[in-house]
Amino acid sequence: MVPEWKWDRITMDFVTGLPLTPKKKDAIWVVVDRLTKLAHFIPVRVDYSLDKLADLYVAEIVRLHGVPLSIISDRDPRFTLQFWKKLQEALGTKLSFSTAFHPQTDRQSERVIQILEHVLRCCILEIQGNWEKYLPYRHKCRTPLYWIELREKRIHGVDLIRETKEKVKVIRDCLKVASDRQKSYSNLKRKEIEFKVGDKVFLKVSYWRKVLRFGRKGKLSPRFIGPYEVTKRIGQGAYWLDLPPELEKIRDFFHVSMLHRYRSDPLHVIVPTEVEIQPDLTYGEEPVKILVREAKQLRNKSIALVKVLWQRHRIEEATWEPEETMRNLYPNLFAGKIFEDENP
Template sequence: MKRDISEFVSKCLVCQQVKAEHQVPSGLLQLVMVPEWKRDKVTMDFVTGLPLTLKKKDAIWVVVDKLMKSAHFIPIMIDYSLDKLADLYISEIVRLHGVPLSIISDRDPRFTLRFWKKLQEALGTKLSFSTVFHPQSDGQSERMIQILEDMLRSCILEFQGSWEKYLPLVEFAYNNSFQTSLKMEPYMALCGRKCRTPLYWTELKENQIHGVDLIKETEEKVKVIRNCLKAASDRQKSYVDLKRKEIEFKVGDRAFLKVSLWKKVLRFGRKGRLNP
């Protein structure tokens, strides 16, 4: 009888909708494949709700390279048209790095419009969207936004003034900060040598590489970076899977989608404690 009751409850629609969860999440962590080369795969997201600057900017477009972890922070207005965003994409991303093979983003209305999809189709870029209410699919952008907000907040508290004024310096500082997953700085991973800062080459004691040696050195760095990222991803998966259980789905199976509070989708309203 106990087995029959357990089976009945597990298949009861009402029970699955209203009962609190006491089990580990289902499904093991699925990793995004490590790109083969620089700028093959990028992630992007928006930082919104920022104070309006003198240049009428109130948001930041964050674009991060999936392999090299180098980032671009583009100040924008949240109500920019898609035409304006497309122009910025061409002038700030494609102009500097070429066309990526794939873009990972959330389901922001700007990224799901037909115009954006057709633009990327014409450029030969594949669009990959995260699952609704599950930002973990683009965890790189979410983590990058946390770092960016912390750095901007520190600059404003220390030096005062508008956040837009410090955005280029924040981008420079981030791209020259050591990344544990890369075992080096994003700038060095991208360009093959340390960035020239107020310190001189003689003080850094760096040897400049030219010609064929530079190409070989760059290829070796990419191999090392891919191996480091693969090891970091595998390590992350092993930690996460300890608190998850494997589950298999068959064609035609239905599954519940858990929504997150951060998306303002509430399980219980303020006036309805027992609402489903």
């Protein structure tokens, strides 16, 4: 849906894991207007309470732009609390949440965050960790009433409002054209997929490069686990799944694009206990032992490498890894015969 006016519909997300600033801030709250793409970057702490975030929201967003009609955000625990929901309900704002591992739902915030992180990454050496001081989260603006010269007050409301309306109309028309074009491209190959409560589905997982699964690398490794039962439908394109206890750290609601219909056959079942699934639906595997050790000679230095045999894989599928990295991660592997000189 294309917004009718500026700051009618907004998206929000957090950038976390930043260096601690002198003012003890370690995160950025990103709020983006869906029409003009104007963004506010608000320095915060990851441990801020919802009361503190609500005060910042009123001071930084509502005070400047008014109350939005709708907000799209991820399912951050603070935004799903009853207090936040009641606050937005009292303000008349509709809340919408993006589904797990489906960034298209909130892709605008994700894209702005990518740009922001790129800028901070480029400047981090110059600003030496004090990113808050240089964060461009303030924007200049003017009102229909402003001073042209000292002691001379003019009203430019009519022309300014007409000009603003014309520009907003152009922006809305361009957004609608781009949205319709993208929708037409997507619909060419898109098929409407629906599941019913009780249906069994496979869940798509992301592969981690350098990791072997079932004797195959990369794109040839299995991408789905399950099957799992659909327990509830959310809106038009998301479903709750009945996940086993070993996947309890993963959100149990997923966009339909992450699911694949299960056709009943016992041979299709891929047991998830064979691999530890991370909360972001990636997985890794444990090394068994080190087979060979050698040094790769470069122009100015030598790099020690070890050939590692991974769990549930054949010897011919062993991989070369940096010795220093493997020592830090798996020190227990360096007690074999090839290291006897180091371990008297």
